[in-house]
Amino acid sequence: MTHWICGTCSVEYADTPEPPASCPICTDERQYVPPTGQTWTTTKDRAAAGHRTHVEPVGAHEPGLHRVSVQPTVGIGQVSLLVQTEAGNLLWDPTGFVDQDAVDAISALGGLAAIAASHPHMFGVQVEWSHAFGGVPVYVNEADQRWLGRTDEVVRPWSGTHEPMPGVRFVQAGGHFPGSSVAIWAAGAGGRGALLSGDTIAPVTGRGWVTFMRSYPNSIPLSAAAVRRIVDRVEPYDFDRLYGNFGAVVEADAKAAVRRSADRYIGWVSGDFDADT
Template sequence: MTFWICGTCAVEHAERIDVCAICADERQWVPADGQHWTTLEELAGSGYRTEVVELEPDLFGVSSTPKAGIGQQSKLVRTPAGSLLWDPLGYLDDDAVRRVRELGEVVAIAASHPHMFGVQVEWSRRLGGVPVLVTEADAEWIARPDPVIRLWKGTEEVVPGVTLSQVGGHFPGSAVAHWAAGAGGRGVLLSGDTLFPNPDRSSVSFMRSYPNRIPLSPGVVERVTRHVEQFAFDRVYGNFENRIDADARAVVRRSADRHIAWTRGDFDHLT
């Protein structure tokens, strides 16, 4: 079956439509010269390749060179009960599938939000038809429907110790994945960009749109922060190579308090 990949966000589409709805939304963007479409075959012919690296014991990053679309680094969480592929890439090849399989059986694929859907259905097919989990609130953004897609809401334990949780904010269905055994048992939060580890490595951001710089309100930031505070975690991985290595739960709270204070006007005298 031929399917199309948006050249800007790398989300798979069943049909080559006029414009990718994900990119036409205010949270993303369409190139000045218009919509571009590509295929896996075209990307492979252009020299794309994949890389799998160990980030910490039982957590691996999967990326492509060049970057496909937004260019996220997928995360593969390995447990004795199976693995979760998180924020699937917009590109794959036989080598990537082989290396992922060698690390253990993938039992579920999930994205933090629609920008990270990538070629999720294709990943599922190459990995044996494993379920692709999409939040009900974000189902409208599915551009390649398939029976492997299963909708969920609220909280979903993928395997023991790995829990998906719908946080909202960036998208109504934006989710995080909590891995209890990560960071040496102190807990890891895979945040996508529901909350985004910043370049200073000591703060995170909360945004409706990152490329278009649309912030979330103080109320939503407080809600998102309280939601993730139900989990114990010492480390946060974003949807690229960005991360907060230690004391991440406290970093999230300090960052939320700073965001709320600035957007509330507490520091207007500094502007």
């Protein structure tokens, strides 16, 4: 049997004889089916097409954090983050492809103890990743479990907040999806804390700014109340640096950047600046 992978979002599905008729993640208004239509692939086909994983340190200023990417990119193209802790490693926002290069490189860094995605667009081939590392838990927020195309005994539901290992805490902030989450890594940023934000809170091109959206590809905004709730949910935690799911970083004063950006966003969607339009 073949575990099907959506050609557009690279999320994995069950091992049915024929691929599903459509990908619910891509037909949802937050994603898209390309004009060329729905396609399906498999990890074997992707390997044959030349895709390879790459694992590299984020930098000397951030020991214990690596980026995991696929080149050429697959699906939505997220860059996963590998967080090393004394209690084992977390793979955050797993890519839509895994190979022996990834297994070898990550095993040399201590393997995996947990896998989690910030939201369903980032599920990737999370169950396949888990199986490549002996069946480690894949944490899925309860509010978004219905988006799982591939269920498995390695999936562990959670909600609210959850500590998969000492030093790492998942926080359900909602917004983009009801279960959209962030991970707080206490040892990050030299002990000041790092927020692995997925695109629950998305770094934008201007330095020190982030944004919040229901849909990024289709530019559908969130309400003022939803953005306020996201910020309130992360407010209790210390973090100085913020890592998004496509390699962008707010290097310092990230908590202030989140507050400042939320105030700007809320002002705009509430009409405070309509005189400028």
